[in-house]
Every structure is written in C-alpha cells, then in structure tokens.
Amino acid sequence: MKTKVAVIFGGRSVEHEVSIITGIQAFCALNRDKYEPIVLYITKDNHFYTGEVLEHIESYRDLPAALAAATRVLPVAGDFGVDLVRYPSKLFGNNIVASFEVALPAVHGTNVEDGTLMGFLEMLNVPYVGCDVTSAALGMDKFAMKSVLRDAGVPVLDAMAFSGKAYAQSSEKIVARLEENIGYPMIVKPVNLGSSVGIARADNRDKLMAALDDAFCYANRVLVEQAITPLREINCSVLGDADGARPSVCEEPVNSDEILSYRDKYLSGGSKSGKSGGMSDLKRRCPADIPDEMTEKVQALAVKTFRALGCSGVSRIDFLNNPETGELWVNEINTTPGSLSFYLWEATGLPFDKLLDEMIALAFKRQRNREALSFDFDTNILSAVSLGGAKGAKGGKA
Numbered sequence: 063m064k065t066k067v068a069v070i071f072g073g074r075s076v077e078h079e080v081s082i083i084t085g086i087q088a089f090c091a092l093n094r095d096k097y098e099p100i101v102l103y104i105t106k107d108n109h110f111y112t113g114e115v116l117e118h119i120e121s122y123r124d125l126p127a128a129l130a131a132a133t134r135v136l137p138v139a140g141d142f143g144v145d146l147v148r149y150p151s152k153l154f155g156n157n158i159v160a161s162f163e164v165a166l167p168a169v170h171g172t173n174v175e176d177g178t179l180m181g182f183l184e185m186l187n188v189p190y191v192g193c194d195v196t197s198a199a200l201g202m203d204k205f206a207m208k209s210v211l212r213d214a215g216v217p218v219l220d221a222m223a224f225s226g227k228a229y230a231q232s233s234e235k236i237v238a239r240l241e242e243n244i245g246y247p248m249i250v251k252p253v254n255l256g257s258s259v260g261i262a263r264a265d266n267r268d269k270l271m272a273a274l275d276d277a278f279c280y281a282n283r284v285l286v287e288q289a290i291t292p293l294r295e296i297n298c299s300v301l302g303d304a305d306g307a308r309p310s311v312c313e314e315p316v317n318s319d320e321i322l323s324y325r326d327k328y329l330s331g332g333s334k335s336g337k338s339g340g341m342s343d344l345k346r347r348c349p350a351d352i353p354d355e356m357t358e359k360v361q362a363l364a365v366k367t368f369r370a371l372g373c374s375g376v377s378r379i380d381f382l383n384n385p386e387t388g389e390l391w392v393n394e395i396n397t398t399p400g401s402l403s404f405y406l407w408e409a410t411g412l413p414f415d416k417l418l419d420e421m422i423a424l425a426f427k428r429q430r431n432r433e434a435l436s437f438d439f440d441t442n443i444l445s446a447v448s449l450g451g452a453k454g455a456k457g458g459k460a
Contacts, residue, residue: 075171189429192375201397214370252281309361314350
C-alpha cells in the first residue's frame with residue numbers, strides 16, 4: 063500500500079513563487095513506488111486547490127487558467143488521515159476529491175513557514191514533515207532566534223529590533239541609537255522574512271533610512287545588525303530531530319553583491335522545472351573551499367543550532383565568516399529551506415528521493431510520540447459550574 067503524501071506549497075507570502083518551485087521539485091522527486099503524491103496548492107488569498115494541472119510548473123505561468131482547471135478543496139480531518147473536500151460541494155455525489163496520510167510542507171515565509179501552517183496541520187492531527195509550531199516560529203523570528211541561540215552558546219551578532227510604529231514616532235532617535243551602538247556599515251532586514259527580501263546594506267545615514275523604509279514595507283518589525291567586512295557566507299544543512307541530527311557538506315554561495323540578494327538566489331538564470339531551479343540554481347562552491355577545521359566548526363555549530371531551536375526534518379543554517387579573523391556567526395536558520403537543500407544532500411551522498419524518505423519517516427515518528435501523550439484530564443469540573451442562569455459567560459455577573 064502506497065503512502066498518500068500531500069505536497070503543500072504557496073500561501074500568502076512574499077516568497078510564494080519560490081515555494082511553488084520547491085513544492086514541484088519535491089513532488090517530482092517522491093518515489094512513486096512508495097508514495098502517492100498529491101499537490102495541495104495554497105493561493106495568495108489562502109484558498110486550497112488540487113488537481114493534475116497543478117503538478118506542472120508551466121501551469122503557474124497562467125495561474126487563473128490553472129485554477130479554473132483545478133478543484134478548490136477544504137482539508138478536513140477524516141477517519142484515516144485528511145480528506146480534501148470539494149468546495150463548494152456538489153448537491154449529489156461524493157465530494158471527497160482526495161485524501162492524504164502525511165503532509166510535506168514546502169512553504170516559505172510568513173503566514174505559512176512561521177508555524178501558521180504547522181498549527182493547522184496539528185489541528186488536523188496529521189503527521190507532517192519538518193519543524194513543529196514552536197521551532198518554525200523561532201526560526202522565522204530572527205530576533206527571537208538570536209536570543210535562544212545566544213543562551214545556548216551559539217555565536218550570533220548583536221542586533222537591535224524595533225517596530226514600524228516606534229520608528230515613525232522617533233526615527234531620528236532610533237537612527238542615532240543605531241549609529242552609536244552598531245555603527246556603519248549596517249545590515250537592515252525584516253525580522254520575519256527569508257529569501258533576502260527587504261534586506262539592504264547601509265553605509266551612511268541616507269542609505270540607512272532608505273533601507274529602513276523599504277524593510278518596513280514587508281514587516282512590522284525590523285532588525286539592524288553590524289555588517290561583516292570582509293564577508294564570506296557559508297551554508298550547511300542539517301537532517302534529523304532531537305534524538306539524532308547530522309550535517310551536510312558545506313557550501314559557499316558566490317554572490318554578485320556583498321549581500322546575497324533575492325535576485326542572486328532565484329533570478330540569476332537556470333531551469334525552473336524538474337529537479338533544477340530555485341536555490342539549486344544558485345552559483346556556489348560545493349563543497350566550500352574552506353579549511354577542514356572551519357568545515358568541522360560550521361557543521362558542529364549547524365547541528366547545535368538545529369537542536370537548540372528544537373528543529374526536525376531538514377533545515378539550512380547560514381553562517382557569516384570574516385576570513386581575515388576567522389570569526390564565525392550564525393546568521394539565520396531556514397526551517398524549510400529553498401529546494402529543501404536537496405543539492406547539499408546529493409553532494410553529501412544522499413539522493414533527493416532518499417532525503418524525502420527520511421523526512422517522511424521523521425514525521426511519522428513525531429506523530430507516534432505525540433499520540434503516546436495524554437490530552438485528557440479526568441475531571442468532572444462542568445458538573446459544579448453554574449453561571450447563574452446566564453446562557454454562557456455573556457451577561458453573567460463578575
């Protein structure tokens with residue numbers, strides 16, 4: 063019996079299109095001898111669609127036509143997994159379009175990767191691949207992530223974070239504090255976005271204020287930290303869970319600017335179908351051209367980061383390195399990395415389909431552990447409750 067897997071991607075995120083690439087890559091790589099994959103696409107207004115037309119990357123070039131040929135559905139907890147129920151339903155006949163036993167989220171960014179989708183899947187009581195609600199939320203909030211990692215002894219850069227409202231009320235004071243406590247050059251980034259969206263380097267006050275204005279277009283909170291000069295970026299993926307995690311080979315992205323931009327990551331050319339496209343098309347040195355001692359340090363810190371944040375499945379940890387001093391800092395974690403970092407695992411000796419096998423096995427393992435817990439407390443508390451005749455709390459007296 064094949065396992066029915068829903069590959070979920072899209073969502074209300076600025077990284078929507080990147081998620082489509084990752085989702086189709088995963089869908090194509092799943093072993094058809096073991097799995098029956100189902101595409102579950104989330105539109106930017108949070109509607110769920112499924113259908114064969116959505117299995118092909120070319121369909122998304124004309125999204126209205128693709129959705130017209132697809133079926134809108136609602137995921138509903140069923141007796142043996144999750145049913146995808148046609149919406150609106152037909153008056154007669156079976157409205158269950160498909161069903162699945164495990165979910166494979168291939169989502170990036172706010173409103174999905176940040177724990178939102180994971181919480182929904184928890185409510186459906188279905189096994190799902192990757193980080194849980196807490197670790198996904200921590201991984202998305204760069205400022206909260208720094209606090210947790212700092213407490214765990216992982217090196218991170220000091221940073222300041224503030225809201226758009228605070229900046230609007232006292233922009234001059236905030237800029238002065240940044241200049242005093244961090245100094246130029248600075249890196250400005252939205253607290254809770256990935257794919258380098260809204261990130262900019264500021265070498266003077268004019269550039270700083272322009273970078274802040276741009277970052278606040280994408281998030282309500284912005285983080286500012288020191289820019290490392292000279293800079294080398296090193297990435298390493300980790301696979302596993304709290305019981306055991308292992309690192310991939312390291313890579314060194316070759317970027318055209320001092321910061322790896324969205325354009326560097328996704329618009330620098332290459333095919334966008336099959337197993338290529340997305341992060342897999344990024345120019346890189348893999349394995350990274352760094353000393354063995356640095357490789358071992360990066361890999362050890364990557365695993366330590368993964369565990370400190372309580373991650374599961376596959377993540378990618380991005381590092382900043384000053385090649386002159388040898389200093390190394392964790393920049394961020396990608397709890398659902400672009401292309402699921404399959405290219406790093408292939409370079410490590412683990413093919414994409416085998417990577418997905420391990421990720422799905424970890425999802426079922428977590429679900430078994432969760433089902434061993436008790437979510438009931440034997441008490442008859444409602445037998446002693448009286449609301450004084452009021453129907454519910456509304457109208458009751460304090």
